[in-house]
Amino acid sequence: MVDLRRRNFMRAKKVSTPPAVRLPWxxxxxxxxxxxxxxxxxxxxxxxxxxxxxDGGFPEIDFSLGECTFCQKCVGVCEEPLFTTFDVAPWQLNIEIKSDCLATKQVHCQICQDSCETEAIVFKYLQASVPQPNIILADCSGCGACVSVCPESAIKLSTSLLGVQNE
Ligand code: SF4
Ligand code: SF4
Ligand code: SF4
Known part of the structure; x- marks a missing residue:
């Protein structure tokens, strides 16, 4: 007999678990x-x-621990043919600032901007009383430096690699 509770649990788990960010390239x-x-x-x-x-013992990137410097060392030591060439972007990453951001709660905070070497995070007043962060995707390298410095863990980077199901 099909265990519906188990099936529904597995479905819920599949939907709620974001795909892992794998190694660059x-x-x-x-x-x-x-x-x-x-x-x-x-x-x-x-x-x-x-x-x-x-999950499953496979390596993944945890941006809450720090940033990727794109040093290529992880790719260099790997003996398996898992990577593209270095002349393409290391990741197709999605980045977003969640509603936990202090600025959206009218608290002055621009810590993420200071961490961004490519100056992809800009602050504008818009209609708020404190400046609000906005990420210019074209300038974002996907380094993740802004993720670990955010006191509210409000910045999310997720991957959209080929073959990844964003269900
Ligand atoms: S910092 Fe270097 S070794 Fe670490 S994930 Fe980035 S490219 Fe790989
Ligand atoms: S560091 Fe975090 S809380 Fe502060 S402005 Fe940036 S996203 Fe918002
Ligand atoms: S992930 Fe993008 S927005 Fe964040 S610090 Fe790196 S370049 Fe800047």
């Missing part, structure tokens, strides 16, 4: 999880210590 999510041997060399190679063992 990962070509395809399906190829990655098929080809990665979970050797852990990329984790050891990352001097920023932002690569963790994620």
């Amino acid at each position: 990962t070509a395809d999510e399906t190829l990655f999880t098929r080809g990665c041997t979970q050797c852990g060399k990329c984790e050891s190679a990352c001097e920023e210590n932002i690569i963790i063992k994620g």
Whole structure:
């Protein structure tokens, strides 16, 4: 007999779990999880210590631990053919500022702007009494530096790699 409670739980889990952010220049999510041997060399190679063992033991990026410097070391130590070439963007990342942002609650905060080397975060008054952050996507490198410095964890970076289902 089909256990409906279990089936509904599994469906809910699938919908609510965002796809992992893989290593920069990962070509395809399906190829990655098929080809990665979970050797852990990329984790050891990352001097920023932002690569963790994620679901199923596969490596993923945790921007709450720091930023990616695009040093390419994780890709360099990997012995599997999981990556694109370095002449394309390392990630197709989506970035958004959630409603937890202090500025949206009329509290002065511009910490994220100070962390952004490419000056992709700009603050404007709009119709609020304190300046509100806005991310210029064309200028965002996807480094994640703004994520860990935000006191409210209000900045979310998510991946849209080939083969990733954003259900
Ligand atoms: S490119 Fe460098 S900083 Fe970025 S995840 Fe790989 S090893 Fe870490
Ligand atoms: S650091 Fe976080 S809370 Fe502060 S303005 Fe930026 S997004 Fe908002
Ligand atoms: S992820 Fe984008 S907005 Fe955030 S610090 Fe890096 S370049 Fe700036």
